Amino acid sequence: MSPNEDPKTPxxxxxxxxxxxxxxQELARAEKLRKLQAAGVDPFPHKIEWTxxxxxxxxxxxxxxxEELEASPVLVRVPGRILSxxxxxxxxxxxxxxxxxxxxxxxxxxxLGREAYERFSxxxxxxxxxxxxxxxxxxxxxxxxQASSLQFVAKCHKPLPExxxxxxxxxxxxxxxxxxxxxxxxxxxxxxxxxALTARLRRFFDERGYVEVExxxxxxxxxxxxxxxxxxxxxxxxxxxxxxxxxxxxxKRLLVGGLERVYEINRSFRNEGIDAEHNPEFTMLEFYQAxxxxxxxxxxxxxxxxxxxxxxxxxxxxxxxxxxxSMKRPWPRLRxxxxxxxxxxxxxxxxxxxxxxxxxxxxLAPDKKPLTxxxxxxxxxxxxxxxxxxxxxxxxxxxxxVSPLAKAALDAPDEAARFELFISGMELANAFSELTDPVxxxxxxxxxxxxxxxxxxxxHPIDLDYVQALEYGLPPTxxxxxxxxxxxxxxxxxxxxxxVILFPLLRPRE
RNA sequence: GGGCCGUUAGCUCAGUGGUAGAGCACCGGCCUUUUAAGCCGGGUGUCGCUGGUUCGAGCCCAGCACGGCUCACCA
Numbered sequence: 001m002s003p004n005e006d007p008k009t010p011x012x013x014x015x016x017x018x019x020x021x022x023x024x025q026e027l028a029r030a031e032k033l034r035k036l037q038a039a040g041v042d043p044f045p046h047k048i049e050w051t052x053x054x055x056x057x058x059x060x061x062x063x064x065x066x067e068e069l070e071a072s073p074v075l076v077r078v079p080g081r082i083l084s085x086x087x088x089x090x091x092x093x094x095x096x097x098x099x100x101x102x103x104x105x106x107x108x109x110x111x112l113g114r115e116a117y118e119r120f121s122x123x124x125x126x127x128x129x130x131x132x133x134x135x136x137x138x139x140x141x142x143x144x145x146q147a148s149s150l151q152f153v154a155k156c157h158k159p160l161p162e163x164x165x166x167x168x169x170x171x172x173x174x175x176x177x178x179x180x181x182x183x184x185x186x187x188x189x190x191x192x193x194x195x196a197l198t199a200r201l202r203r204f205f206d207e208r209g210y211v212e213v214e215x216x217x218x219x220x221x222x223x224x225x226x227x228x229x230x231x232x233x234x235x236x237x238x239x240x241x242x243x244x245x246x247x248x249x250x251x252k253r254l255l256v257g258g259l260e261r262v263y264e265i266n267r268s269f270r271n272e273g274i275d276a277e278h279n280p281e282f283t284m285l286e287f288y289q290a291x292x293x294x295x296x297x298x299x300x301x302x303x304x305x306x307x308x309x310x311x312x313x314x315x316x317x318x319x320x321x322x323x324x325x326s327m328k329r330p331w332p333r334l335r336x337x338x339x340x341x342x343x344x345x346x347x348x349x350x351x352x353x354x355x356x357x358x359x360x361x362x363x364l365a366p367d368k369k370p371l372t373x374x375x376x377x378x379x380x381x382x383x384x385x386x387x388x389x390x391x392x393x394x395x396x397x398x399x400x401x402v403s404p405l406a407k408a409a410l411d412a413p414d415e416a417a418r419f420e421l422f423i424s425g426m427e428l429a430n431a432f433s434e435l436t437d438p439v440x441x442x443x444x445x446x447x448x449x450x451x452x453x454x455x456x457x458x459x460h461p462i463d464l465d466y467v468q469a470l471e472y473g474l475p476p477t478x479x480x481x482x483x484x485x486x487x488x489x490x491x492x493x494x495x496x497x498x499x500v501i502l503f504p505l506l507r508p509r510e
Numbered sequence: 511g512g513g514c515c516g517u518u519a520g521c522u523c524a525g526u527g528g529u530a531g532a533g534c535a536c537c538g539g540c541c542u543u544u545u546a547a548g549c550c551g552g553g554u555g556u557c558g559c560u561g562g563u564u565c566g567a568g569c570c571c572a573g574c575a576c577g578g579c580u581c582a583c584c585a
Binding site (some may be wrong): 012022024025026028029084086087088089090091092093094097104106108109110111122125134136137138139140142144158159160161162163164165166167168169170171172183205225226227228246268270271275276277278284363365382426427428429430458481483485488506507 | 511519520521522523533534535536537540541542543544545546547548554569575576578579580582583584585
């Protein structure tokens with residue numbers, strides 16, 4: 001606030017970025033706030049006293065009958081935002097919300113007093129109030145607060161979206177998520193579910209002796225995944241830094257250091273396209289367990305996700321779009337090569353014909369040249385196979401070539417000891433028996449560098465500092481990453497990742 | 511990046527080349543158990559932006575901006 005402004009004079013708030021002028025409805029609201037203040041109401045109270053929340057009242061007292069409420073009155077003082085008003089002369093009903101549930105409040109002139117009752121005309125839909133009174137049931141049976149007093153809590157200077165259709169415009173829902181949360185209770189529910197999800201994940205790992213850690217998001221060398229990074233600059237050191245594409249290499253350094261079980265739930269950043277399954281910043285759970293391999297990780301994953309679904313949804317099956325996903329164990333393990341033969345139209349002979357595989361890959365993804373044999377197999381999988389994997393399926397042993405941080409499979413030197421978990425055609429998890437041999441790791445990095453030289457901008461950089469860490473000895477380790485946003489999509493039955501990210505990246509306005 | 515669709519009142523949406531519309535919200539009036547309350551009265555607008563065609567454009571054309579769906583790439 002500038003020093004010349006009188007703090008006692010409410011003015012219309014500055015017009016938002018979308019409006020150059022203040023609408024008639026905003027002027028009317030500002031005038032009401034002025035009148036409230038003239039009547040001695042503090043327009044910006046520091047705090048308010050309250051005894052109950054709206055949703056708390058409904059869950060605690062929702063079962064009380066009219067007679068019970070009359071015999072033993074329940075007194076409450078409940079804050080909330082006004083969402084609808086039905087005014088009938090000397091009596092008024094309105095609903096307030098705490099973001100979870102709507103509670104009706106009843107005021108009447110003879111109970112509230114004429115002055116206080118008339119003051120309600122200065123309250124608008126969207127304003128925050130606190131109602132004090134006793135609970136009763138209306139003629140139609142709705143649990144309602146009969147208010148003996150009303151306190152003004154905060155003004156809503158702008159009109160809310162329409163009460164019946166609500167807020168539909170997805171752009172406004174994402175840009176001004178607060179409006180979405182006010183108008184669409186199911187939005188708030190999804191984010192509560194997401195919160196319960198991460199809490200449940202943390203409990204799972206904490207109970208098993210994992211240490212939760214945080215590793216650098218700004219890295220001098222972005223590793224741990226094959227993806228294009230964001231670049232930024234540190235002024236004092238005068239160096240370019242990359243936003244991490246994965247925490248993997250740092251987490252494995254911690255296992256070298258003797259932390260046998262670690263996990264991290266945090267953001268990674270990939271400078272790639274945006275669509276229904278991709279946001280440039282996304283949340284990943286990564287966890288590493290010493291003395292284990294990728295088979296152990298499959299067991300653990302079934303236990304983790306199976307338990308999660310049972311705890312959060314209360315059953316082993318759930319709907320996702322028009323599919324019903326069953327989490328009943330065990331989940332099938334499908335060899336990558338077998339998947340390509342079954343769904344990708346590649347028989348054993350075609351699989352061995354490396355140049356034919358590359359040609360098919362290039363036909364399917366003409367933008368993605370040059371393709372190596374491994375990358376071509378990956379393309380064919382993405383285009384032809386992935387969408388068949390609706391029920392939880394471990395896709396095991398993909399080509400070693402596209403898995404530079406994984407051990408080779410024990411029985412197949414060209415395959416990686418790795419799995420990806422698919423549910424509803426979405427890649428949800430990615431895990432492997434971590435490559436622990438520093439000499440082999442260095443070799444794999446060098447192979448990646450060769451591909452980069454051939455024009456592959458998603459190859460893994462040579463990280464000699466990481467190789468040095470391996471030289472001190474990494475025990476056999478199973479490691480896994482799980483996409484939390486996608487998991488939230490599944491559990492919340494949302495088809496777009498933006499529905500589970502509070503503030504997804506959008507192009508800035510103007 | 512390509513294709514398709516969209517952008518009109520605070521919100522949800524109609525709108526056929528000829529004066530800009532509805533419901534909700536809002537403003538004024540009536541109404542003491544309503545609940546999409548009801549009844550009477552009031553339209554509050556840079557039709558996304560910039561050009562063009564036309565006597566005349568919300569509508570037709572071009573370009574641009576933003577968004578959605580989709581295809582391609584990445585988790």
